[in-house]
Structures are given as C-alpha cells and as structure tokens.
Amino acid sequence: MMPYGRHGAAEKAFSGLDREKAVKQYKFKFNLGRNQDSMKMKQWGSVALAAVLAAGCMTACSGNTASSNSSTAGGASQSAASATDWPKKTVQVIVPAGAGGDTDFNARTFATYFKKITGQTMVITNQKGGGGSVATSTVKSAMADGYTMLFGHTGQLIVNEVAGLIPYNMDSFDIACIPAVDKGTVLVASKASGITSVADLLKKAKEKPGKLLYGSELGGYSNLQGLMLEDKAGISFKIVDTGSASDKVSSLLAGRIDLAAITYGTVKDYKKTGQLNVIGQFNSERNKNLSDIPTLKEGGVDFAMEKPYIIAFPKGTNPAIIKKMSSVAKQVTEDTAYANALKASYDQPISYYDTSDALSLLKSTRTDFMKYKGKLGK
Secondary structure, three states, X not given: OOOOOOOHHHHHOOOOHHHHHHHHHHHHXXXXXXXXXXXXXXXXXXXXXXXXHHHHHHHHHHHHHHHXXXXXXXXXXXXXXXXXXXXXXXXXXXXXXXOOOHHHHHHHHHHHHHHHHHOOOEEEEEOOHHHHHHHHHHHHOOOOOOOEEEEEEHHHHHHHHHOOOOOOOHHHEEEEEEEEEEOOEEEEEEOOOOOOOHXXXXXXXXXXXXXXXXXXXXXXXXXXXXXXXXXHHOOOOEEEEOOOHHHHHHHXXXXXXXXXXXXXXXXXXXHXXXXXXXXXXXXXXXXXXXXXXXXXXXXXXOOOOOEEEEEEXXXXXXXXXXXXXXHHHHHHHOOHHHHHHHHHHHOOOOOOEOHHHHHHHHHHHHHHHHHHOOOOOO
C-alpha cells in the first residue's frame, strides 16, 4: 500500500474513483506550483483540498445510502428465504391430550407424513392438564420461530374459552390450517334405555323431561355436545360427569347412563354384538366409513357437530412459515397412505382447510359455541 502524502488525513477519510482522481489532480497542481509565491500556493492548496473533501463526502454519503438500502433489502430477503426454507430442524408439537386418543393419533400420523415431505422430524409432547389449557398456554408463550406448534381441536381453543378455563382465545395464536376433521363421533344408547333410533330418543325425552342420563365430561367438549343437542332437539337431559370414552362405554354397558357421544371406532364391536345401540352420527352429511348409521338430521334433529383438528403457532410467527405449513398439510392429505391410515384407525375421511377457510370455519364455530358461555359444568 502506498503511504499517504502531506494531506493523508483527508485522503484516508474517503474512498472511490472520484476521490482518487481529485487527489491526483491536487498533487499535480501542488507540485507544479511549489516554487511559486507561497501565498498563491496556499490559496490553491486550500481550493484543491476543498474539492477533495467535497468529492469524498459525495462518494461516502452515496456509498452509505446504497449500503443501507442494500442491508434493508438483504435483511428482508434473508428473512423470507429463511421462512421458505422452514423447517430446518425438529418441530416440537404440543398435543393437549393424553397418548393413545384420537387427537394424539391424528398428531402422530400427521407427523409421519410431515417427515416424508419435509425430511424433518416432529417430536410429540402430550400435555393433557387443565382440559388442554396447559398445552395451549405452553404454545402461546413459546418463541414464535416456527419450531413450537399446537396440534389440538376446537375443544381446547374454543370450548375452553366458553368454559372459562383460559383467559385468551383462538386469536392469541396464528392458525395455519385444519389438517383433519373428526367425523367419527356417534350418539350411543344403552341397551337398557330401549332407545334404538333418534325417533325413540325424541319420544322418550319428551315423555320424561330431564330424566334421561347423558354421560359427558363436565365443562368439556362432550358437555357442550349434550347442551347443544338438547337445544336443537327441543328436549332436556340430566347431564352427568362420566369421564373418558372408556368410562362412558363401561357405564353404557352397565346401564348406569342412557346416552353418550363416543367415537365410532370405540363402540363398533359392541354395535355388531348388539350390546350398544348406535343411533346417529354428528355429521352434516353421512360419513360413509360409519356403516349405515344415519345423521341426526336424517332422524329429525337439525344438528351437526364435527370436530376440526387445528395446527396453530405462537402469535407473531412469520406468515411465510404459516403458508408453508398449510401447503405441507395439503400435500399430506393428498397421500393415499395417509388417507388409509385415518380410515383404518378412526373411520375418518380426508378433510383439509387452508388458513383462510380454517379461520372462517373456526370463527363461525366460536360464535355458535359462545352462546353457551356460563352453562358448561352445571
């Protein structure tokens, strides 16, 4: 590197072709007139140095502006690229239910095909405390980097709000999509009740208002199901706390309760043996995987209550990640092997809602459910 000359401080402060040119011109003029009158030399030197400073300032300022603009654009570009490349590592999936149930099954099955498409693993963590509120709180407070997500359903994100179990709601999360919908829930009657159809149910309930025992988990999803069924059918039950699906089956078989809403896969063997009567499915249209069971609407009650599974991230997650997850979920639902797995285990057909449609459905569902605020668990 060449040493700086007499005015090295000015030279060192700037960079660029304009500066170099101005400095060379200045040195040439300065050397040419070095034997002239000293006052004239000083005057010329001052003018030339001012030119150097001006040229350097223009170059430096221009360079700083370009650098700033480049950094801003580069940062946005890198952020978008980073989100598009998601996932780059394992995704933590919080499931607000115990292992072995329908929510856990759907989450684990989805995780298998997520890895098939993205190459990245999903680690399932079950957090069933507080009716799922422990899980939703965990996700809500997690870092919004796309690597912690909730795989739950309307029970945890909407019914818990209705029941007053959480001080927040679905708007506290970024909803990515609905990758599946439980359409396997059926209304089951005990043998002892003598109820073999929806028509029988309506007749007996009107003859004995508030006497038929409807098994549920008070304050939970099945409790709301019972309340809504009462309203839509114009009848009343005695809704009792029975417990889990297996507890409901035991109580139905023993004749301790008359009715309960249970996943078809749990009771289909009892239906075949005639030990339990499956009288209707809670779907807007028949799920053909549920044998010949009619909808409640076909039986005279205009009521459907399907259960969407929801993928949600902490609020503030990059929209590009939300979009990517929705796209991956769509690809999962298009896999025949995935469809066969859902049908084999829970008689569940393929369903998928992208971000926009999922939000629309969930907002509508929330409006319907919130009418029962203050009534759950009573």
